[in-house]
Amino acid sequence: MSSSSDEEEVYQFYRDRAEWSDVKPIPQDDGASPVVQIAYSDKFKDAFDYFRAILHTNEKSERALELTQTAISLNPANYTVWQFRRVILQHLKKDISEEMNYLSKIIKEQPKNYQVWHHRRALVEWSRDSSKELEFTEKIIKLDQKNYHAWQHRQWVIQEFKLWDNELTFVDSLLEQDLRNNSAWNERYFIIENTTGFTDQVVNSEIQYAISKIDIATKNESAWSYLRGVLGDRSLTWSKELRDQVTAWRNDGLKSPYLVAILIDFYEEDLENKKCNVGETLGKVKELCNELANETDTIRRKYWKYVLHRLIKEYQENEP
Amino acid sequence: FERKKHIRFFTRILQILPSRYAILDTSRLTVAFFALSGLGVLDALDAIPDKDKQEIIEWIYTLQVVGNKAKSSAFNCVFNCRDIIYFSFCYTESMETTNNYDCSHIAMTYTGLASLLILGDDLRRVNKHACLEGIKALQLPDGSFKSSYDGSENDMRFIYCACCVCTMLDDFSAINQATATNFIMKSLCHDGAFGQGPGHESHGGSTYCACASLQLMGRLTTTLSPKQLKRLEYWCISRQRNGFNGRPHKDDDTCYSFWVGASLKILGIFDLVDFKENENFVLSTQDIIVGGFAKWPQINPDALHSYMGVCGLALMSLHSLQPVDPTLNISERARLHMQTLHEQWAVARKHKEAVSRVRTKS
Numbered sequence: 001m002s003s004s005s006d007e008e009e010v011y012q013f014y015r016d017r018a019e020w021s022d023v024k025p026i027p028q029d030d031g032a033s034p035v036v037q038i039a040y041s042d043k044f045k046d047a048f049d050y051f052r053a054i055l056h057t058n059e060k061s062e063r064a065l066e067l068t069q070t071a072i073s074l075n076p077a078n079y080t081v082w083q084f085r086r087v088i089l090q091h092l093k094k095d096i097s098e099e100m101n102y103l104s105k106i107i108k109e110q111p112k113n114y115q116v117w118h119h120r121r122a123l124v125e126w127s128r129d130s131s132k133e134l135e136f137t138e139k140i141i142k143l144d145q146k147n148y149h150a151w152q153h154r155q156w157v158i159q160e161f162k163l164w165d166n167e168l169t170f171v172d173s174l175l176e177q178d179l180r181n182n183s184a185w186n187e188r189y190f191i192i193e194n195t196t197g198f199t200d201q202v203v204n205s206e207i208q209y210a211i212s213k214i215d216i217a218t219k220n221e222s223a224w225s226y227l228r229g230v231l232g233d234r235s236l237t238w239s240k241e242l243r244d245q246v247t248a249w250r251n252d253g254l255k256s257p258y259l260v261a262i263l264i265d266f267y268e269e270d271l272e273n274k275k276c277n278v279g280e281t282l283g284k285v286k287e288l289c290n291e292l293a294n295e296t297d298t299i300r301r302k303y304w305k306y307v308l309h310r311l312i313k314e315y316q317e318n319e320p
Numbered sequence: 321f322e323r324k325k326h327i328r329f330f331t332r333i334l335q336i337l338p339s340r341y342a343i344l345d346t347s348r349l350t351v352a353f354f355a356l357s358g359l360g361v362l363d364a365l366d367a368i369p370d371k372d373k374q375e376i377i378e379w380i381y382t383l384q385v386v387g388n389k390a391k392s393s394a395f396n397c398v399f400n401c402r403d404i405i406y407f408s409f410c411y412t413e414s415m416e417t418t419n420n421y422d423c424s425h426i427a428m429t430y431t432g433l434a435s436l437l438i439l440g441d442d443l444r445r446v447n448k449h450a451c452l453e454g455i456k457a458l459q460l461p462d463g464s465f466k467s468s469y470d471g472s473e474n475d476m477r478f479i480y481c482a483c484c485v486c487t488m489l490d491d492f493s494a495i496n497q498a499t500a501t502n503f504i505m506k507s508l509c510h511d512g513a514f515g516q517g518p519g520h521e522s523h524g525g526s527t528y529c530a531c532a533s534l535q536l537m538g539r540l541t542t543t544l545s546p547k548q549l550k551r552l553e554y555w556c557i558s559r560q561r562n563g564f565n566g567r568p569h570k571d572d573d574t575c576y577s578f579w580v581g582a583s584l585k586i587l588g589i590f591d592l593v594d595f596k597e598n599e600n601f602v603l604s605t606q607d608i609i610v611g612g613f614a615k616w617p618q619i620n621p622d623a624l625h626s627y628m629g630v631c632g633l634a635l636m637s638l639h640s641l642q643p644v645d646p647t648l649n650i651s652e653r654a655r656l657h658m659q660t661l662h663e664q665w666a667v668a669r670k671h672k673e674a675v676s677r678v679r680t681k682s
Contacts, residue, residue: 031382033375036348036355037336044342077343079425083470118473146570148516148523155519182568186521189510194519221558221568222511228551229510261554302592303557 011043014050014070019063025049026056044074055084060091069102076106082115086122096127104136111140117149121156130161138170145174146183155190167191179213182222189229198232206230207242218249224258236262237269257297260288264307271315278315285311321603321639325611326630327364330355333623334368334376344623346425349383352376353431353438354627360438360651361627361634361642377441380432384447426458426467430481433488438654442661443488452494455482463499464517475516476507480529483536484648490662497537504530505543511568512551524559524566527552528579531586532647540586549587556583560593563601563632573615574605574625577632582646585635595636602629 014020027049030037040048047070054064068085071078089099100123107116124130137154140147158167168191174184196202210227214220227242237243243266249259267285270276289308293301333355337344344351356376359365368376429451436443458465458478465478479500486492506518507530513522514530531552534540544552559565564576577598584590604617605625612621613629631649634641643652 031379033372033379035334035376035379036352038341038345038348039336039339040342040345041339044339075342075345078346079468079472080346114473118471121473122471146567148521152516152520159519180569182570183521186509186511186515190519225511225555225568228512299560299562299594299597300557300592302594303589306589306592 013043013046014067015046020050023050023053023057026052028052041074047071047074051081051084055080060088062092064088065092065094072106076110076113077115079115079118082119086119090126096123096129099123100132107136107140108143111144111147112149114149117153120153124157124160130157130163133157133161134163134170141174141183145178145181148183151183151187155187158191159194164191164195175213179217180220180222185222185226189226192230198230203230203232203234204239204241207239211242211245214249218254218256218259221258224262228262235269236265237273255291255296257292257300260292260296264288264311268311271311282312282316321633322606322608322611323362323364323639325608326626327359327362327367327611329607329611329621329626330358330362330364331367347427349380349428349435350431351623352380353435354623356435356438357650357654358627358630360654361630361644363640363642365438373439377436377439380435381445383428383432384445425472426455426465426478426481426485429454430484430488433485434648434650434654437488437658437661438650440657446489448489448491451485451489452491455485456494458482459496459500461499463496463501463503465500476504476514476526476529476533477516479504480533483533487536487648488658490665492537495537497539501534501537501539501543504534508548511555512548513555521567522555524564524576524579524583527556528583531583532649535586535647553584553587553589556580556587557589557592560598562597564598571616572601574602574613574632575615575628577602578628578635578649581632581635582644582649585646590635593636595638599633599636599638602632605629 014023015025025046028045047067051067051071054061054067065085065088068081068088071081072085075081088094089096100120103116103120103123107113107120110116124133134154134157137150137157140150141154144150158164167187171184171188171191174181175188178184192198192202192206198206207227207230210223210230213223214227217223228236231238246259246262246266249256250263264285267276267281267288270281271278286308289304293304293308297304333351337351356365359367365373433443433446433451436446454469455465457469458467459482460466460474462474463479464474464476465482466472466474467478467481482495482500486495503517504514507514507516507520507526509515509520509522511522513527515521515523516526520526531540534543541549558568559576559580561572563572563574564580565572566576566579581590581593581598584593602613605614605619605621606612606629607614607621610621612623612626614621615625630641631644633639634644635646637643644650645652645655648655648658
């Protein structure tokens with residue numbers, strides 16, 4: 001408590017600052033009967049009353065820039081403040097790298113705020129300087145591996161400035177640490193899609209990669225999704241290796257719901273391609289769906305029953 | 321389920337929030353929507369006296385201001401907030417060119433219109449033309465939308481807001497549906513669900529926005545192939561652990577009981593959810609002292625999670641909650657009111673056309 005009251009003592013309201021005496025503050029007009037009022041602090045009210053005033057006169061000055069900084073510290077989610085700050089920065093031709101340093105500090109405090117990341121992107125677009133972005137987003141990602149904003153920004157920078165070269169190494173290191181990092185799996189797909197593309201050869205090697213990760217943790221949804229993802233428009237049974245591996249895992253007694261789910265899909269493709277004995281295959285599907293519904297994935301029991309009924313309806317009735 | 325406490329929670333929000341909520345300053349209208357719609361779903365709009373309801377309607381309308389008519393027709397009417405700098409309906413002019421301190425947000429347009437519908441307003445005072453021009457000006461060449469004219473990030477959330485606004489105003493001419501659909505499909509991720517934009521990771525929130533937008537444009541089943549729909553179903557249903565998470569390997573979070581639940585409802589397979597587990601999770605985040613729901617158990621409730629918690633339970637028709645329209649995220653009752661208005665508008669339009677035909681003939 002004492003430290004905050006000390007701070008209050010040091011802080012000088014804008015209304016008490018001599019250099020602001022020429023400005024007439026504009027109080028918030030909330031109308032006769034405001035809804036969802038906020039009991040603003042005095043500091044907040046004071047700063048935003050002055051912010052409204054400079055916005056009204058369109059004052060693009062050093063003191064206005066300083067004021068936006070105060071306003072941002074009070075509400076970093078106010079997009080008008082950020083927007084006006086950009087207008088001032090451009091008008092005064094301010095040094096972008098200085099702004100970047102300031103912004104980096106704020107993002108570290110507010111890593112999940114849309115406005116700060118949008119500001120960052122705007123600055124990079126102006127300066128066309130992407131040299132700090134990979135390192136910076138890496139820092140944020142290290143703090144929270146799944147920070148959506150950081151990943152979005154990173155992808156944008158990589159795409160905009162063609163910084164693909166070392167990204168796969170970065171992703172690998174993240175997956176080494178945590179092979180359930182879904183954001184990293186997504187990044188892997190993103191890089192390959194935009195560089196080599198998923199040629200047959202790449203698909204095969206990516207299947208190998210995913211298999212090696214599934215071998216360590218068989219219930220990792222991210223790795224299984226990646227497997228399906230890299231196949232793209234190809235059928236699941238396109239890769240004989242994949243099917244053999246899944247069958248081998250199954251024969252070893254693995255019961256991972258994701259493994260069983262893909263087995264069901266293999267069988268569905270067999271049914272679709274009329275490559276099997278319908279009755280026998282549906283029998284296997286039934287067994288697998290029941291295992292999921294009653295044993296290994298009971299929270300989705302209704303879903304697995306639905307899958308079973310759908311397949312029976314679709315294929316049993318078509319049996320000649 | 322502490323119905324009475326939730327009603328008190330939402331009515332309190334409508335009045336005043338403590339200073340620590342200052343970060344919500346720019347989205348007060350959205351907070352009002354959560355509270356109003358929350359009360360609607362709780363079947364408790366009576367908790368707001370009629371006089372107050374009227375005042376809330378007036379307050380929302382004060383956020384709509386007619387702009388400078390001397391400017392081009394696209395800008396002849398601007399929805400914004402008068403001396404308030406935090407939100408507005410729809411606004412198409414740049415702050416720079418107008419020397420104006422109005423800043424709008426497409427999400428405010430959506431939640432503003434939704435709030436008016438919930439309160440039973442007839443939208444007569446909404447300047448529909450300006451509103452739609454505003455929406456139009458926010459669409460980018462790639463089909464996505466930004467939230468405000470002066471620049472913001474552009475992603476799936478704002479496509480959804482645009483689709484809701486056009487649905488509520490019964491006019492989709494402001495959206496280039498082909499490019500919007502293209503953007504949505506480019507955001508279809510390798511795992512079968514949608515990210516906020518092309519290349520981005522699948523996410524429960526963006527998946528909801530994508531599904532609901534496609535549904536509102538009437539393009540869901542014609543755009544996604546049966547195989548894509550199947551994978552999307554699988555991804556969504558896989559989000560249930562006890563409640564729902566928004567991404568693989570993340571913790572359950574109350575709001576996804578709605579975002580993912582409603583996606584499943586739109587896809588037509590919501591009944592496959594384990595209702596009991598989902599209900600238990602949502603109730604575990606309920607604050608039994610002050611009412612409301614939190615993101616996770618044992619933390620403070622907030623407006624968004626309280627509303628999404630109530631809606632998540634409503635999808636399962638529990639606790640006598642009002643049915644919720646999964647695409648617009650308003651009560652079924654509010655949606656029916658909207659339809660009635662649309663029918664009236666259609667009659668009025670036809671009448672006007674008939675009159676002008678008679679006039680041209682004579």
